[in-house]
Amino acid sequence: MTEKIAIIGSGNWGSAIAKVIGVNVRRYPELFDQEVRMWMFEEDYKGQKLSQIFNKTHENAKYLPGITIDDCVVAVTDVVESIKDATLLVFVTPHQFLKKTCQQIKPHLSPRARAISLIKGVDLNEDGVVLLSDIIKDNLGIDTSVLMGANIANEVAKGMFSEATIGSKDAKNAEMFVKVFDTPTFKCSWIDDVAGVEICGAIKNVVALAAGFCDGMKLPGNTKAAVLRIGLLEMRAFAQYFFSGVKTDTFFESCGLADLFVTCTEGRNRKCAEAFARGGKSFSQVEAELLNGQKLQGTGTAEEVYRILKKKKITQDFPLLTAVYEISFEGKPPRYLLEALANQKPKSKL
Ligand SMILES: NC(=O)c1ccc[n+]([C@@H]2O[C@H](COP(=O)([O-])OP(=O)(O)OC[C@H]3O[C@@H](n4cnc5c(N)ncnc54)[C@H](O)[C@@H]3O)[C@@H](O)[C@H]2O)c1
Numbered sequence: 001m002t003e004k005i006a007i008i009g010s011g012n013w014g015s016a017i018a019k020v021i022g023v024n025v026r027r028y029p030e031l032f033d034q035e036v037r038m039w040m041f042e043e044d045y046k047g048q049k050l051s052q053i054f055n056k057t058h059e060n061a062k063y064l065p066g067i068t069i070d071d072c073v074v075a076v077t078d079v080v081e082s083i084k085d086a087t088l089l090v091f092v093t094p095h096q097f098l099k100k101t102c103q104q105i106k107p108h109l110s111p112r113a114r115a116i117s118l119i120k121g122v123d124l125n126e127d128g129v130v131l132l133s134d135i136i137k138d139n140l141g142i143d144t145s146v147l148m149g150a151n152i153a154n155e156v157a158k159g160m161f162s163e164a165t166i167g168s169k170d171a172k173n174a175e176m177f178v179k180v181f182d183t184p185t186f187k188c189s190w191i192d193d194v195a196g197v198e199i200c201g202a203i204k205n206v207v208a209l210a211a212g213f214c215d216g217m218k219l220p221g222n223t224k225a226a227v228l229r230i231g232l233l234e235m236r237a238f239a240q241y242f243f244s245g246v247k248t249d250t251f252f253e254s255c256g257l258a259d260l261f262v263t264c265t266e267g268r269n270r271k272c273a274e275a276f277a278r279g280g281k282s283f284s285q286v287e288a289e290l291l292n293g294q295k296l297q298g299t300g301t302a303e304e305v306y307r308i309l310k311k312k313k314i315t316q317d318f319p320l321l322t323a324v325y326e327i328s329f330e331g332k333p334p335r336y337l338l339e340a341l342a343n344q345k346p347k348s349k350l
Pocket of ligand 1: 011012013014015043093120153296
């Protein structure tokens with residue numbers, strides 16, 4: 001019996017990963033159903049429906065222009081229809097639309113369905129941090145893996161060599177997802193530290209805001225390198241504080257150091273934070289002006305992270321993550337980042 005893939009989301013990353021999936025669906029016809037449905041949130045684009053343009057040209061004209069995706073991928077605007085008979089669900093919507101999407105599809109799932117989340121972000125409850133993969137797992141009652149890595153969507157879509165990390169507790173599902181995603185130019189490895197992989201993907205966006213503040217202030221390379229190093233340590237400390245079993249080695253996989261590096265040099269959070277630090281504009285203005293409908297994820301995550309650090313009374317152990325929040329939301333000037341880092345106590349072990 002073949003596996004049927006549904007892609008839930010079709011923004012910049014959703015469309016890029018659809019390109020990768022299209023390659024593997026054709027490569028393994030004995031494994032995969034030759035139609036992949038991709039849920040597209042309908043929008044008008046230059047007077048036409050985005051989904052109709054996609055199904056005619058096989059190109060997402062708004063979110064991934066210039067890239068042709070295999071015609072096995074079909075845009076479907078009804079989310080329930082998009083997952084009909086699907087056994088492998090690839091979640092790649094922006095974080096804020098996840099819960100509603102789960103509620104909509106829950107009664108219509110195939111009994112064979114398993115999921116993987118490519119979404120970057122965290123949620124909170126009264127006790128602490130909730131992984132987005134756990135939201136999918138708990139709402140839908142299905143095994144859920146994650147895929148994170150140094151993956152600027154446009155570069156992956158162009159076939160530039162990249163790596164990604166799959167986090168999964170289930171070896172069989174992990175091996176299947178490696179078949180879904182691994183290509184000669186998109187190398188995927190699998191580890192079982194789901195929380196470590198996912199927290200890397202979420203928190204690096206907050207560190208990227210700090211990197212963008214450095215660029216906006218025209219600070220030199222030494223300073224930005226220090227911000228990245230401290231940021232990586234705080235990512236690890238955060239993951240290990242809230243989840244047991246998170247491994248240090250995870251932070252040396254593509255989801256860790258590599259993703260942090262590329263996000264802090266090329267990503268959208270860095271770009272918007274640079275514009276914000278130059279002054280005169282709020283993050284929502286900068287997002288609207290620079291991202292062409294794409295969603296900035298780092299500021300939302302910075303808010304969530306700060307709320308939980310404050311609740312647990314541990315902001316002093318996370319000077320960088322805390323300063324990013326205070327600069328973004330409490331009117332502290334970007335230079336405050338350096339003050340916060342200069343005042344941190346040296347730690348022998350974090
Ligand atoms: N773009 C990248 O390079 C990249 C790389 C790795 C991971 N990610 C992550 O992937 C996830 C998805 O990001 P993206 O880049 O594909 O999206 P995006 O920001 O490019 O696009 C936003 C998407 O949200 C859709 N949308 C708008 N309003 C909606 C609504 N009310 N309900 C449902 N959908 C709506 C839009 O149609 C569009 O598909 C994010 O968590 C992001 O952090 C992105």
